[in-house]
Amino acid sequence: MEMEIKPSEKPDSTRWASNAWALLCAIRSQSPLIQCITNFVSMDLMANTLLSAGASPAMIHSVEEIPDFTPHTRALCVNVGTLSPNWLPAMKAAAELACKSGKPWVLDPVAAGASGFRLRACLELVELKPCVIRGNASEIIALSRASIGLTKGVDSSHESIDAVEAAKSLAQASGAIVAVSGAVDIVTDGERVVGAHNGVPMMQRITATGCSVTALIAAFVAVDPVNAFEATASALSIFGVAGEMGMNMAKGPATLRMHLIDSLYGLDEADVLSRVNITSLPR
Numbered sequence: 072m073e074m075e076i077k078p079s080e081k082p083d084s085t086r087w088a089s090n091a092w093a094l095l096c097a098i099r100s101q102s103p104l105i106q107c108i109t110n111f112v113s114m115d116l117m118a119n120t121l122l123s124a125g126a127s128p129a130m131i132h133s134v135e136e137i138p139d140f141t142p143h144t145r146a147l148c149v150n151v152g153t154l155s156p157n158w159l160p161a162m163k164a165a166a167e168l169a170c171k172s173g174k175p176w177v178l179d180p181v182a183a184g185a186s187g188f189r190l191r192a193c194l195e196l197v198e199l200k201p202c203v204i205r206g207n208a209s210e211i212i213a214l215s216r217a218s219i220g221l222t223k224g225v226d227s228s229h230e231s232i233d234a235v236e237a238a239k240s241l242a243q244a245s246g247a248i249v250a251v252s253g254a255v256d257i258v259t260d261g262e263r264v265v266g267a268h269n270g271v272p273m274m275q276r277i278t279a280t281g282c283s284v285t286a287l288i289a290a291f292v293a294v295d296p297v298n299a300f301e302a303t304a305s306a307l308s309i310f311g312v313a314g315e316m317g318m319n320m321a322k323g324p325a326t327l328r329m330h331l332i333d334s335l336y337g338l339d340e341a342d343v344l345s346r347v348n349i350t351s352l353p354r
């Protein structure tokens with residue numbers, strides 16, 4: 072005879088998957104407005120990722136528009152990928168206003184260790200209390216140690232699993248949830264550590280998949296700001312699931328880009344429940 076499992080007794084993996092599905096449904100039904108101040112490379116893929124998940128992106132970045140616009144958004148994504156000095160005041164103003172309006176904001180510290188200017192900008196942004204910081208391993212290590220020169224550029228030269236300690240200390244120092252993307256996506260609040268074991272290696276061969284998953288995290292925290300740790304892990308896992316399903320139809324990076332977006336749009340409950348793979352990692 073089959074035993075009935077009560078919700079509270081469900082294994083962790085099942086609870087993670089059903090929570091991820093509930094959050095995706097909330098995004099699809101609420102279509103949260105997400106402001107993105109992001110780099111020129113990622114704008115298209117980021118906006119299409121948000122749209123295919125059911126959210127509503129707006130790439131609005133001029134400092135003049137922030138006082139009118141930012142308070143009406145559900146979340147903000149700030150990405151320093153093609154940073155220049157004249158963009159930084161808008162990023163800071165939007166981050167400050169998001170916090171003041173009680174809206175979560177998410178930071179993507181692209182190539183944080185590439186130059187002193189970029190590292191200082193990222194450290195100043197971290198002071199403005201992001202809800203989540205998501206980077207690749209080299210970016211999180213550079214930000215956590217506040218040091219430059221450890222990285223090639225925007226791509227990682229470290230494995231995500233090697234950045235767990237750096238992620239934990241950055242989370243403790245900043246108060247943010249910290250996520251490290253890679254073969255296993257790591258998420259920590261400074262105490263708990265989980266891994267999202269989804270995605271395919273080919274996703275690294277498409278520029279701005281990392282930037283786009285950061286924006287997706289913003290959409291997930293927009294619909295569940297109180298549980299940013301769970302929302303962050305869910306977004307990373309769901310994006311990975313879309314990559315896995317897209318890979319079944321793809322011939323290479325260009326077609327994976329297209330099929331990943333289609334898969335994210337078409338994900339159903341059975342796909343999510345059978346594929347989301349989030350586990351606790353040793354502290």
Ligand SMILES: Nc1ncnc2c1ncn2[C@@H]1O[C@H](COP(=O)(O)OP(=O)(O)OP(=O)(O)O)[C@@H](O)[C@H]1O
Nearest residue numbers: 207252253254270271272274275278279280281282
């Ligand atoms: N080896 C891998 N196996 C599975 N998924 C991967 C692998 N490497 C990266 N990914 C996935 O690819 C996406 C992008 O992660 P990546 O670490 O490449 O970000 P990034 O370096 O910030 O990218 P970008 O700067 O181009 O936006 C994430 O969803 C991540 O889970």
Ligand SMILES: Cc1ncsc1CCO
Nearest residue numbers: 110112152153181225279
């Ligand atoms: C390639 C590249 N250069 C600056 S930002 C960006 C997009 C991936 O981070």
Ligand SMILES: [Mg+2]
Nearest residue numbers: 181207281282
């Ligand atoms: Mg990146």
